[in-house]
Amino acid sequence: MRFFPLLRDRDKMRRRRSKREGRPEVVVVGSVALDRIQTPFETRRDVLGGSLTYAAMASSRFAPTGIVGVVGADFPSCWMTLFEKSGIDVRGLVSKPGRTFRWSGVYENDMISRRTLATELNVFADFNPKLPLEYTSAPFILLGNISPALQVYVLEQVRRPRFVVADTMNLWINTQRRLVKKLVSLVDALMLNDEEARLLAERHSLSACAELLLSWGPSHLVIKKGEHGAMLFSRRGIFLVPAYPVTKPRDPTGAGDTFAGAFIGALAASGRVSDGAVRDALVWGSVMASFCVENFGADKLAMVGQRNIVRRRRDLMRMISV
Amino acid sequence: MRFFPLLRDRDKMRRRRSKREGRPEVVVVGSVALDRIQTPFETRRDVLGGSLTYAAMASSRFAPTGIVGVVGADFPSCWMTLFEKSGIDVRGLVSKPGRTFRWSGVYENDMISRRTLATELNVFADFNPKLPLEYTSAPFILLGNISPALQVYVLEQVRRPRFVVADTMNLWINTQRRLVKKLVSLVDALMLNDEEARLLAERHSLSACAELLLSWGPSHLVIKKGEHGAMLFSRRGIFLVPAYPVTKPRDPTGAGDTFAGAFIGALAASGRVSDGAVRDALVWGSVMASFCVENFGADKLAMVGQRNIVRRRRDLMRMISV
Numbered sequence: 001m002r003f004f005p006l007l008r009d010r011d012k013m014r015r016r017r018s019k020r021e022g023r024p025e026v027v028v029v030g031s032v033a034l035d036r037i038q039t040p041f042e043t044r045r046d047v048l049g050g051s052l053t054y055a056a057m058a059s060s061r062f063a064p065t066g067i068v069g070v071v072g073a074d075f076p077s078c079w080m081t082l083f084e085k086s087g088i089d090v091r092g093l094v095s096k097p098g099r100t101f102r103w104s105g106v107y108e109n110d111m112i113s114r115r116t117l118a119t120e121l122n123v124f125a126d127f128n129p130k131l132p133l134e135y136t137s138a139p140f141i142l143l144g145n146i147s148p149a150l151q152v153y154v155l156e157q158v159r160r161p162r163f164v165v166a167d168t169m170n171l172w173i174n175t176q177r178r179l180v181k182k183l184v185s186l187v188d189a190l191m192l193n194d195e196e197a198r199l200l201a202e203r204h205s206l207s208a209c210a211e212l213l214l215s216w217g218p219s220h221l222v223i224k225k226g227e228h229g230a231m232l233f234s235r236r237g238i239f240l241v242p243a244y245p246v247t248k249p250r251d252p253t254g255a256g257d258t259f260a261g262a263f264i265g266a267l268a269a270s271g272r273v274s275d276g277a278v279r280d281a282l283v284w285g286s287v288m289a290s291f292c293v294e295n296f297g298a299d300k301l302a303m304v305g306q307r308n309i310v311r312r313r314r315d316l317m318r319m320i321s322v
Numbered sequence: 323m324r325f326f327p328l329l330r331d332r333d334k335m336r337r338r339r340s341k342r343e344g345r346p347e348v349v350v351v352g353s354v355a356l357d358r359i360q361t362p363f364e365t366r367r368d369v370l371g372g373s374l375t376y377a378a379m380a381s382s383r384f385a386p387t388g389i390v391g392v393v394g395a396d397f398p399s400c401w402m403t404l405f406e407k408s409g410i411d412v413r414g415l416v417s418k419p420g421r422t423f424r425w426s427g428v429y430e431n432d433m434i435s436r437r438t439l440a441t442e443l444n445v446f447a448d449f450n451p452k453l454p455l456e457y458t459s460a461p462f463i464l465l466g467n468i469s470p471a472l473q474v475y476v477l478e479q480v481r482r483p484r485f486v487v488a489d490t491m492n493l494w495i496n497t498q499r500r501l502v503k504k505l506v507s508l509v510d511a512l513m514l515n516d517e518e519a520r521l522l523a524e525r526h527s528l529s530a531c532a533e534l535l536l537s538w539g540p541s542h543l544v545i546k547k548g549e550h551g552a553m554l555f556s557r558r559g560i561f562l563v564p565a566y567p568v569t570k571p572r573d574p575t576g577a578g579d580t581f582a583g584a585f586i587g588a589l590a591a592s593g594r595v596s597d598g599a600v601r602d603a604l605v606w607g608s609v610m611a612s613f614c615v616e617n618f619g620a621d622k623l624a625m626v627g628q629r630n631i632v633r634r635r636r637d638l639m640r641m642i643s644v
Contacts, residue, residue: 109526204431207569228550231567240641244564245553247529279644319562320642322601 030144034076036104047297051144052256055261057301062265068092072100096123140268148179189220236275246292262288346388352466358426369619373466376576378585379623384587390414394422418445470501508538558597566612582612
């Protein structure tokens with residue numbers, strides 16, 4: 001078991017960010033949302049969510065992170081303060097007149113299957129992910145789930161990134177397959193859930209999906225399987241990413257984005273993109289995702305103590321050691 | 323990564339068995355069946371199956387194994403020969419007038435969900451698992467999925483076993499819950515799939531199920547999750563058993579029984595029942611189960627070479643090493 005140079009000191013990062021100098025190590029693009037989430041046990045309104053939020057809150061625990069997104073005039077200033085206090089570089093977060101993107105969904109009894117009840121795009125409908133100049137030389141890029149055209153547009157703005165990760169969803173696979181395929185060819189790692197991988201590759205077996213998708217260009221494919229962990233397929237073989245068994249999940253929303261965010265943040269913190277560093281970073285992703293599902297919203301990712309994170313990783317490593 | 327004293331030499335075992343002397347290390351009780359299996363790709367008739375068959379074919383790769391079961395007069399002698407050639411002690415396998423137990427099922431496109439089309443109990447309806455005298459002092463017992471009353475009856479015949487594993491199914495949990503509970507209190511390890519664990523514990527979270535089921539008496543609970551591996555819960559914590567990702571599964575029938583059989587066989591071969599030995603044995607279970615799903619019937623477990631088994635375990639260990 002190897003450990004990272006470890007989570008950076010947040011106070012230092014905060015100060016560095018507040019000086020508004022330098023480029024972030026990680027740039028995350030995606031949505032910021034106010035969610036209405038219904039589980040079999042409770043309902044919450046105006047929960048801080050969105051792929052960008054979850055990913056950035058997780059990534060910023062590991063490396064200086066800049067975000068590219070849009071919020072409406074109704075976006076509560078307390079959340080903006082939270083981003084800044086978490087050491088997140090918000091220069092790329094634009095505030096527009098109008099309402100913030102809103103999503104509402106309900107989880108079934110299994111706390112896994114979910115139905116979307118409503119999606120109000122609002123200011124997100126005209127999202128134009130223009131990167132601040134300082135972001136364009138960031139070495140680690142996470143393209144959260146937005147339209148593949150916008151994801152490609154972001155890539156056109158960055159200068160020789162070291163590692164680009166992209167997420168996508170069934171909507172884009174169904175409606176803009178050609179663009180998704182182009183996107184896949186441009187990134188280092190594609191991150192999907194099992195259903196999306198099958199939809200995109202049009203095959204059932206995940207190994208067969210992996211073989212095809214890797215042939216399109218990326219060196220890494222990560223297939224997320226929720227409570228069952230994830231699988232990394234690369235030229236170096238397969239890595240089975242374990243999931244920490246959460247005793248009482250309260251809200252699974254954002255687990256995948258948290259996983260991706262912690263992954264890219266930890267990879268940036270390690271300063272390497274070797275097979276070992278990628279595996280290490282995926283385990284951090286798994287650890288952070290397990291905290292994510294234990295409560296509502298992304299703010300909890302700011303609350304969990306560094307000691308708890310490290311302890312959980314150690315526990316998880318014990319659970320897979322033979 | 324540690325390895326076992328390793329798979330015993332089958333020729334030696336065969337000779338030992340043919341002398342009809344001594345007690346087996348492992349005794350397996352369960353069903354022997356002739357199955358009709360339909361997958362999205364092919365249909366096979368008169369496939370050698372049943373929980374006892376799969377478990378014993380797997381266990382016998384690791385330790386001298388005796389079986390307790392019943393077959394009809396129509397049971398092909400070639401399969402009996404296969405058992406004997408595999409070094410299995412068949413003194414406890416009774417042949418009765420009438421037809422062998424038959425099961426017929428169909429798998430959905432995902433190759434996981436299945437429907438039972440028909441069950442003909444035949445000679446299995448009056449199955450009386452009477453142990454040959456030499457079996458009663460066997461140290462490792464695997465109670466395959468038969469009625470809990472019969473499983474308890476088997477336990478009444480054995481003298482101070484070192485480790486008893488029991489499997490069960492939703493039918494018994496729904497119809498004979500009290501007896502299943504009694505059985506659970508008598509064994510060292512209960513092995514169930516996730517659905518059965520939830521049904522038996524009447525809770526959703528697997529951790530919560532584990533807490534309750536362990537409070538009934540067993541020191542180990544193994545929850546099988548098919549292609550997602552398995553989880554061991556014990557007083558020593560949780561162990562996440564990885565599943566080897568099979569590229570082209572052809573028939574998932576018997577994977578769980580193979581897993582259980584290889585587990586008890588490998589545990590017997592190790593001669594220990596420590597936490598480490600249990601984890602090790604579960605990985606062997608996972609490895610053998612992965613071979614099981616690659617083809618129809620239990621006979622393939624006899625075919626796969628020892629070198630392939632060891633190689634696959636090594637590959638699997640690489641897939642989980644961080």
